[in-house]
Each structure stands twice: as structure tokens, then as C-alpha cells.
Amino acid sequence: MFSSVTYKKFLDKLMLAVFFTAGFITIFITVGIVYVLLSDSIEFFKEVSIKEFLTEKEWTPVFATKKFGIWPLVSGTFLIAGIAMVVSVPLGLLISIYLSEYASVRVREFAKPIIEFLEAIPTVVFGYFTLLFVTPFLQKIVPNLDGFNSLAPGIVLGFMILPYTASMAEDAMKGVPQRIREASYSLGATKLRTALKIVLPAAVSGVVAGFILGASRAIGETMVVAIAAGMYPNLTLDPREPVQTMTGYIVQVALGDLPFGSIEYLSIFAVGLALFLIAFIFNSIALWLRSRIREVY
Amino acid sequence: MSRKINSRPDIVFPIVGFLAFLMVISFLFTLIINLFIDGIEKIKDTSFYTSFPSRFPDQAGILSGWVGTLLVMAGAIFWSLLIGIPAGIYLEEYATKRGFIGKIETIIELNINNLAAVPAIIYGLLALGIFVYRFKFGESILTAGLTLSILMLPVIVVNTREAIRRIPRDIREGAYAVGATKWDTVRDHILPYSFGGILTGLIIAASRAIGETAPLITIGALTFIAFLPPSPFTSDFPFISLDKVWEVFMSPFTVLPIQIFNWVSRPQAAFQVNAAAAGFILLILTVLMNAIAYYLRQKVRRKYIW
Numbered sequence: 001m002f003s004s005v006t007y008k009k010f011l012d013k014l015m016l017a018v019f020f021t022a023g024f025i026t027i028f029i030t031v032g033i034v035y036v037l038l039s040d041s042i043e044f045f046k047e048v049s050i051k052e053f054l055t056e057k058e059w060t061p062v063f064a065t066k067k068f069g070i071w072p073l074v075s076g077t078f079l080i081a082g083i084a085m086v087v088s089v090p091l092g093l094l095i096s097i098y099l100s101e102y103a104s105v106r107v108r109e110f111a112k113p114i115i116e117f118l119e120a121i122p123t124v125v126f127g128y129f130t131l132l133f134v135t136p137f138l139q140k141i142v143p144n145l146d147g148f149n150s151l152a153p154g155i156v157l158g159f160m161i162l163p164y165t166a167s168m169a170e171d172a173m174k175g176v177p178q179r180i181r182e183a184s185y186s187l188g189a190t191k192l193r194t195a196l197k198i199v200l201p202a203a204v205s206g207v208v209a210g211f212i213l214g215a216s217r218a219i220g221e222t223m224v225v226a227i228a229a230g231m232y233p234n235l236t237l238d239p240r241e242p243v244q245t246m247t248g249y250i251v252q253v254a255l256g257d258l259p260f261g262s263i264e265y266l267s268i269f270a271v272g273l274a275l276f277l278i279a280f281i282f283n284s285i286a287l288w289l290r291s292r293i294r295e296v297y
Numbered sequence: 298m299s300r301k302i303n304s305r306p307d308i309v310f311p312i313v314g315f316l317a318f319l320m321v322i323s324f325l326f327t328l329i330i331n332l333f334i335d336g337i338e339k340i341k342d343t344s345f346y347t348s349f350p351s352r353f354p355d356q357a358g359i360l361s362g363w364v365g366t367l368l369v370m371a372g373a374i375f376w377s378l379l380i381g382i383p384a385g386i387y388l389e390e391y392a393t394k395r396g397f398i399g400k401i402e403t404i405i406e407l408n409i410n411n412l413a414a415v416p417a418i419i420y421g422l423l424a425l426g427i428f429v430y431r432f433k434f435g436e437s438i439l440t441a442g443l444t445l446s447i448l449m450l451p452v453i454v455v456n457t458r459e460a461i462r463r464i465p466r467d468i469r470e471g472a473y474a475v476g477a478t479k480w481d482t483v484r485d486h487i488l489p490y491s492f493g494g495i496l497t498g499l500i501i502a503a504s505r506a507i508g509e510t511a512p513l514i515t516i517g518a519l520t521f522i523a524f525l526p527p528s529p530f531t532s533d534f535p536f537i538s539l540d541k542v543w544e545v546f547m548s549p550f551t552v553l554p555i556q557i558f559n560w561v562s563r564p565q566a567a568f569q570v571n572a573a574a575a576g577f578i579l580l581i582l583t584v585l586m587n588a589i590a591y592y593l594r595q596k597v598r599r600k601y602i603w
Binding site: 012015023024039091097122126127128190195254280 | 315425
């Protein structure tokens with residue numbers, strides 16, 4: 001029979017194994033992602049050459065003459081993410097400097113959860129709002145704006161990523177030690193001068209990391225663009241025209257019936273692989289920038 | 298005479314900054330009001346909550362949507378807690394970061410941080426490739442629950458770790474001093490004290506997952522579901538049939554966000570009323586969940602002041 005001490009020791013070892021296994025399993029999620037994306041992409045590239053994928057200027061997988069050039073999808077993705085950044089960066093900077101340097105504690109405590117709530121709003125709800133409120137509204141101001149366009153989703157995404165471009169940037173500025181501000185004031189600098197010339201440069205890696213994570217979020221966002229940007233792969237920089245993003249294409253194909261192994265089924269994994277690589281590069285830059293914050297002080 | 302410091306920018310800037318913040322508030326406010334006004338007709342109509350989707354917009358409802366959301370979320374919460382809490386405990390309490398095991402620990406940690414930033418639709422592709430086609434789970438409630446649990450996992454791990462990290466070292470040393478093993482300490486002290494923080498993380502993670510649409514569309518979730526999964530309960534002892542439970546897991550489903558997407562994409566304006574109403578309900582759900590999480594977080598911080 002087990003003595004109670006032996007039993008306790010056994011149980012302790014067992015739980016250690018259980019906890020370690022749970023942690024180890026999480027690695028398989030990434031392994032699974034890489035395996036699925038690579039294995040199905042390799043199948044795809046047996047039928048479509050990588051050269052065509054990267055040099056062809058048309059994306060027409062549902063037409064009789066199928067062409068698989070990813071650039072229209074990439075341009076649509078980056079056009080919308082670019083518009084989002086044009087909206088989000090100035091707005092985020094203004095808000096983060098205001099909250100970090102000027103606002104009272106009460107205003108900040110009130111504002112932060114509201115800004116962070118933007119991330120919790122179901123994106124399909126943003127999609128509805130973009131298609132049926134923002135686009136009709138913009139059509140009154142912008143001539144020749146199509147019912148599906150990249151301008152309206154871009155603007156809405158600009159607000160949607162404020163948790164990164166405003167809140168995360170504010171966290172970085174708040175992390176700048178107070179004594180550095182005091183030193184600046186004591187030399188006669190005004191608050192704004194201190195904010196722009198001392199605090200912002202000191203927090204710049206954290207602020208830029210927030211911007212890059214925001215951009216990455218805008219690139220990977222799906223529902224707003226699937227609903228409001230149109231389903232038309234279009235190699236254009238005109239924000240008034242309908243476009244299709246990489247994520248939008250995946251949704252469009254997934255809505256139809258996908259026979260396992262068909263060229264359409266395989267194509268969404270190739271597009272997914274490209275999207276995963278882009279997001280991975282953006283996130284790595286952001287992580288690297290954030291790790292630099294600690295080195296400064 | 299000394300040069301006068303120009304203090305005008307210091308008066309103007311806070312006003313501009315506050316106006317920028319007001320823009321965010323008015324954006325949110327417009328969003329909520331817009332959905333409410335567009336959907337009010339259906340929001341106050343009780344049959345909207347008890348009807349199946351339909352070809353006729355005035356008869357269509359969200360019954361299969363909210364039942365599906367409940368079942369899928371139950372699965373997602375179960376799986377994400379099953380892996381997320383032990384993984385968080387391991388990284389915070391057990392990991393030493395030394396030797397060969399330490400290398401694995403570092404990989405686990407980096408991996409979880411990276412998972413948080415992967416676009417949600419990529420998880421949909423993972424689920425399509427692995428759960429649907431390779432494991433043959435089909436377009437089922439089980440697949441959907443597993444998919445959303447992967448999305449929730451990083452949030453749960455991070456919050457579990459933060460909650461545990463706040464517990465001071467003295468508590469552990471005290472437990473070891475009276476002869477407790479590590480597991481005794483985790484069970485009797487670490488878990489009870491971090492419970493509030495873990496619960497907060499769970500609610501935040503669930504509030505994100507409940508509105509998630511893209512990964513579920515990718516696994517091929519059907520949009521027209523005019524039936525409910527079979528009830529697993531029976532009238533005879535033991536009142537629950539395991540075969541039926543399995544049938545529930547494997548049954549096709551729809552969820553609220555997919556129902557909304559389906560209605561938005563239809564050309565008829567009448568369906569947009571339904572989309573607005575269901576969107577408003579979903580939005581209110583996420584507001585409530587976030588409010589509860591916010592309240593809990595404040596309460597936990599006040600409960601344990603070490």
C-alpha cells in the first residue's frame with residue numbers, strides 16, 4: 001500500500017506532467033497552422049507556378065481561363081490597411097498624447113476602457129455599419145464613390161485599430177519615467193514641447209510597435225472588408241473602386257461548396273500562407289521594437 | 298528682459314486631443330444608435346427570438362442562431378480552459394527556463410505570444426484543413442468550438458499568468474514550510490487566489506470569440522439552419538443519452554454573427570432590419586460581458602491587497 005507521502009509525491013509529479021503537457025500542446029497549434037498552409041500550398045503550386053503567382057497581374061480563379069496572380073489581392077489589402085493607418089495614426093497620436101500628458105486620472109480611467117472596447121465589437125457589426133451607414137454617408141461627400149469601395153472600410157478599420165494605435169501608444173508614453181518630464185519642465189519647456197520632444201522620442205519604439213500591430217490587425221481583418229469592400233480583385237489605388245482583399249477572397253471561396261483538393265480549395269491556403277507570412281513579419285518587427293523599450297532606461 | 302514663454306499651444310493641444318477622443322465616442326455612439334434605429338422593429342418583436350431563419354424576412358428569426366452560439370461557446374470555453382489554465386500555471390509556477398526543458402519552455406512562451414497576433418481567419422484555415430478534412434469532424438458544433446477555443450487560448454493563458462504573478466512569493470514559501478508539495482500549493486493557494494483574475498480573462502476571451510465570424514465561415518458553417526440540434530435528454534434513467542450527446546457535437550449549426558453576415562449580404566432591404574436587430578443584440582452582449590469583466594477586475598484588485 002502507498003504511504004500518504006509516496007502518494008503525495010506521485011500526485012505532485014503527475015500534475016507537473018499534466019501542466020507541462022497542456023503547455024506543450026499549444027506548440028502543436030502553430031505546427032498545425034504551418035503544416036496545413038504549407039502542405040496545401042505545395043499542392044497548389046504543383047498546378048500554378050510560383051512565377052505566375054507572383055508576376056501575373058490578374059486574379060480570376062472562378063473564370064473559365066483561370067489566372068492566379070496575387071497582386072490584385074495584395075494591393076487591395078494594403079490599400080485598405082493604408083487608409084486605416086492614415087486615419088488611425090494622427091488620431092491615435094493626438095489621443096495618446098492627450099491622455100498620457102494632459103488628461104486627469106479620471107478622464108483617463110474613463111477613456112481607456114472605451115477605446116479598448118473597440119477591439120471587442122464584433123467585426124460583422126462593423127461590416128454592417130460600414131456598408132449601410134458609412135458608405136452612403138461618404139457618397140454624399142465623395143463623388144463617384146462606388147457602393148463597394150476601399151475608402152469606407154479603411155476609415156472604419158482606422159477606428160477599429162485604435163486600441164493599438166492609441167491605447168498601446170499611450171501605455172508606452174506613460175511608461176516614460178516622470179523624472180525625465182520634470183527635467184524638461186525645469187529647463188523651461190512647455191508641456192507640449194516636453195510631450196513632442198522628450199516623451200514621444202523616448203517612447204518611440206513602443207508607439208511604433210503599436211502602429212505596426214494595428215497595421216497587422218487591419219491587414220488580417222476579414223468581415224468589414226468582405227461585407228463592404230466588394231468581391232472584385234482589382235489592381236488599383238483608387239479608393240472609390242471596389243476591391244478584394246486576401247481575407248475577402250478566402251471568405252468568398254469558403255462561402256461556396258469546397259470540394260477537398262480542388263484548385264479553389266487549394267488557392268485559399270496559398271493566399272492564407274501569404275497572409276500568414278505578412279502578419280508574421282509585422283508582428284516580429286513589433287515584438288522586436290517592444291523588446292527595445294526596456295533597454296532605454 | 299526674458300523672452301515670454303508661448304503657452305498658447307498648451308491651451309490649444311488638450312482641446313484638440315479631447316476633440317479627437319470625442320470623435321471616438323461619437324463613432325461608437327453612432328454605431329450603436331444606428332443599429333438600434335435600423336433594427337428596433339425586430340428588437341421588440343418577441344417572435345424574432347423564437348423563430349428560425351426564413352426566406353421571408355418578416356418571419357425570419359434568430360432561434361437557431363442563439364442556440365448555436367450558446368452550444369459553440371460552451372465548447373470553446375471548455376477546451377480553452379482545459380488547455381489554457383494548466384498551460385498558464387505551468388509557465389508561471391513550474392517553468393525554470395533552465396536546461397533542455399527550459400528551451401521548450403521558452404518556445405511555448407514565444408509561441409503563445411505569437412498566436413495572439415495571428416489573423417483569426419488563419420485559424421479558420423487550420424480548422425478547415427485539420428478538423429474538417431483530416432480529422433473528419435465535419436462542419437459541426439465540435440469543430441466550431443475547437444476553432445474558437447484556439448482563438449481564446451492566448452488571452453486565457455496571458456490572464457492566468459498575470460493573476461498568478463500578483464500572488465506574492467511569501468504565500469508559496471509559507472505553504473512549502475508546512476510541508477505542502479507544489480501541487481498542494483497550487484490547488485490550495487494559487488488557484489483560489491487567482492480565480493478572479495482567471496475568470497476576468499475568460500470573460501474577455503469569450504466576448505471576443507462570441508462575435509467572431511470569419512473562422513467559422515471558413516470551416517464552411519452553413520447559413521440556413523432551420524432546426525435545432527437534437528436534445529440529449531431522455532425520459533428514462535439516466536436521463537441522458539451519450540449517442541445523442543455525440544449527435545449534438547456533430548450536428549451542423551449557425552451562430553448569431555454568421556446569421557448577421559448572411560442577412561447583410563442579401564440585396565433585400567427587409568433582411569437588413571434583421572441584421573441590424575441581431576447585430577444590436579450581439580453588441581449589447583459584448584458590452585455586458587466587457588462591463589462584467591471590468592467590474593470583476595476592479596473588485597479583484599481591491600479584494601487582495603498583499
